[in-house]
Amino acid sequence: MVKSSNDAAVNGTGDQPDHSAQDVLIVGGGPVGCLTAFILGRAGINVTIIEKLPTTSDSPRACGYYGASQFMLNELGLYDLIRKEGFMTHGLCWRKKPTDDGKGGKAPGEMLAIQPLTSPDDTEFKVGAGLLNLPQADLNKLFLREAIKTGHVDIEFSTELVSITENIENGVRVVVRNNQRQAEREMRATYLVGADGARSSTRKALGLPFPGHTWPERLISTNVLVKNEYNPAWQTFYVLDRVHYTISTPLQDPVIGKTTLWRYTIAADPEDDRPDEDLLTDENIMRHYENVMPGPRPLQVQIQQRASYRIHQRLAPTMRRGNCLLAGDAAHANNPYGALGLNTGMLDADALAEALIMVLKENHPTTVLDIYSDERRKVFQFFVDPTSTQNKLRVHSNDADTAAQDDWFFRMMNDPSKLTLKQVQEMAKPYNEDWRTNIRQIVADKQ
Ligand SMILES: Cc1cc2nc3c(=O)[nH]c(=O)nc-3n(C[C@H](O)[C@H](O)[C@H](O)COP(=O)(O)OP(=O)(O)OC[C@H]3O[C@@H](n4cnc5c(N)ncnc54)[C@H](O)[C@@H]3O)c2cc1C
Structure with missing residues (x-):
């Protein structure tokens, strides 16, 4: 059974974990985990990633990244590197x-x-x-390479999360298994980030359901x-x-x-x-x-x-439980029509890493982590989930012979030269303004 922050409040802090080894333990060396590690590492925060595969995954998945992600990656100094390896459409x-x-x-x-x-x-x-293109497997490697270069990030392959044994105000204890050595051991950290994909062991260990549909x-x-x-x-x-x-x-x-x-x-x-x-x-x-x-x-x-x-189409009921946070597909899943999955995950990484920097380095209260959870869940509920759902339905619920006349979106996009500025701005707003979460601005606005 997981000892939670509530246990700590009831029982006192108990035996406090020694979290000198790392400030943040990231479960999952996918693109979201590695990008989170990079942002934390460049801020001087010590991170260990555990990844259950022996290398980063090569599976054929995401490849195209929109404006909101491009601006974020540019601020981090990663856009040019990605563009050099990839190409634009x-x-x-x-x-x-x-x-x-x-x-x-x-x-x-x-x-x-x-x-x-x-x-x-x-x-x-x-x-x-335009659309920035680089296959996910290459993007993942690039994020990991840049994270390791910060000097604050390491990764253990063939190592998976087994259970979370303690999750209190002062830190987290987990049991991990090295699949090559068939050995289990304990790891400790101040914060744990579950970026372990849609079947997230972290989410399950926290007892969080994944409501929605398949x-x-x-x-x-x-x-x-x-x-x-x-x-x-x-x-x-x-x-x-x-x-x-x-x-x-x-x-x-x-x-x-x-x-x-x-x-x-x-x-x-x-x-x-x-x-x-x-x-x-x-x-x-x-x-x-x-x-x-x-x-x-x-x-x-x-x-x-x-x-x-x-x-x-699924969303966890929270992206924070005590000192454990969720990001990327571990927290939300959507169909890939419209390329909204990894783009959303990268924007989670951006918001979460910023929130953790504020808490770990700048003495902000841990409520900043609740703001992360609330704001990213809102983005999924109001933009990512409905937009990806309609993107998918648009390609199979319409008859191809009548769709161009029947569907308002097709009619509008049929001749982009006739679009009014207002229509363009209306369509661009969720992509440009709502998708990314400016944690610092939101915290400042609340003060
Ligand atoms: C066909 C297809 C096309 C897609 N195209 C696009 C696109 O063009 N644009 C877009 O934005 N999105 C796209 N997506 C979605 C995108 O692939 C996902 O959103 C993305 O993989 C999420 O990244 P992640 O790091 O959160 O999770 P993942 O990529 O799933 O990475 C999770 C990592 O955690 C590891 N792991 C799992 N369990 C454990 C454990 N217990 N312990 C340790 N490690 C663990 C896994 O091995 C994996 O490496 C597409 C998806 C599909 C299926």
């Missing part, structure tokens, strides 16, 4: 399925609407303009080498379909005539109850590519990576 679009190109192959499907994130001829891409269909996510035959300005495209709706996005700069890596994520039929291995066979994936991939036939592609995912 102009925005996204929605299409019908590819059609016969008259030469035995398929042409890109009819364009239904465009969402420009900068003008199509922008080559400079000021910070905040969508009935699984997503088949693939990284695939494709020869670039077309040069659309809006490289990232959704293909509308009632069942096998799809999102495709480049993972490397899609130079025309060159073969580069792309992500194709295709929804499986919710009625398809075959095991994941069967969804991920070459044969099944190629069958889907035939429907959604433009280009000459027979398709000449090489599948590099594949994974299937269950997708959710």
